[in-house]
Amino acid sequence: MTKTLKATQLTRRFGPNTAVNNVSFDLSKGEVLGFLGPNGAGKSTTMRMLTGNLAPTEGQVEICGINIIEDPKSAKAKIGYLPEMRPLYKEFKVNEFLKIAAKLHNVPNKKINESIDTAMEKCGLTHMRDRLIENLSNGYQQRVGIAQAIIHNPEIVILDEPTVGLDPIQIREIRKLIKDIGKEHSVILSTHILPEVEIVCDRVQIIDRGNLVFHGSIEDLKQQRRGNKLLVGMKKPPTLKKLQALFDVVKLEKQDDLLHIIQFKSMDIDVEAFIKASIKEKWGLFQISPHITSLEDTFVQLTNQ
């Protein structure tokens, strides 16, 4: 797979504060990368550096092999960016604004109308083309923001919290749109809505206080969540000692009168043996499932908060 973006040891300091510290990652074609982090973790700062809006204190950004500091124009031509505060000239109509966006992104004159139509169609804006941006609802303004980011058919689309402030239906549509964009382009998506990452992204990285604390595929994240716990419902639960005599159990945690969380030592739990034992010992087993830590818990664990 071809690498479309490569960030090496990005560092950004604002006076004595380090906003982003030694962050390296890359992005392949046709991949959606989720960028997670609590508020003020350095997500937006990283994105501003990737798009050439902010000069990194140290480190390099390469867009399709072009260094953004040495040749900003060619590098920027390959990026579509939607910042957190969507940059819209609200005094213009939707199609006028997109026309400006297309022109400023070097779309050849002949193709401008075509690219405006495609972008509007993708973002579901076609019936809003003659409306003033100022008069559009929040969700539609966000779509205009996304439309301006994809108008020149860039290799990389960078979206900073694209679903903030939208209603659930719009969020669904925008997520679907992002997935569609991700098929042809590379997408970097920052968010603090955790389920969004699982739905939309192929890969995740979590940043906390400027440092990259997790970097891997969605599967890795799920693995991290699944862990070594079982959620077991028993009418006559055994004591921890009795359990430990039979299995490598570390902890027995009571969730309520009947439900228990049993933490095993290793990741591969012999569930079958556990069920057999429970029948033999008459624990009154009525429910058993792997205990999945919520994404929030994983997130909190990773960011040590």
Added chain:
Amino acid sequence: MNMILNIAMKEIKSFFVTPMGWIIIALITAAFGWNYFIGVNNYFEVMSGAIRPAERVGVTIYVGQTVYGSASFLMLFAVPLLSMRLISEERRQQTLPFLFSAPISIIEIVLGKFFGLFAFLAIMVLYIFVMLSTLNIWADIDFGYLIANTFGLFLLVGSFAAIGIYFSSLTSQPIIAAILSFIFAVTLFILERYFASQPNHWFSYISLMKHFQTFSRGVISSKDIIYFILFISTFLVLTIRRLDADRLRG
């Protein structure tokens, strides 16, 4: 070059999609028209009162002085009102990332915005030229005088525009940008008057008025052209540096 044009077009468009552009054009052209009318009206009255031949001046100079004298003064008010939003509004609405992440250099952004405003102001400057040219219908007017004045006024409004764009880049409040650039432009414009007793003092050399006066006498002097061009470039360079600092310092 192409990009400068694109940005300039965007700025011109945005002057005309809001009432601001139309209102200022309307007010300014009405004021010019009124001065023109007064000039023509008074001409015969004043000239018939002038007994000695030395007191008599041509109609071009008489009407031209009235109109161009007021034009330089009116532009002093109009330009800050037009220039104030150029960058500060982008800061306020947080739209600068739109320009910064497009494949355009900061130089192109600033030049585009400057020429956009300049083109808008040029409408008014050319309007005066056309208006005064209508005198030619019944008189034989001195076009050289008109061209020199037009040229001077172009350079003068260009200087005001450069000041305006610089102060607009400093703040995110358009009204503060307007006030600052107005004060600054007025100071530079009238500096010469306060140093009238010392015409060779360097303060009077940096005054815009002193250099504009040459053109209003009908003289196109390279010394004054260079002054205006240096003046405009200085403020454009300062603006570019200010915007570049955004990227570097954050």
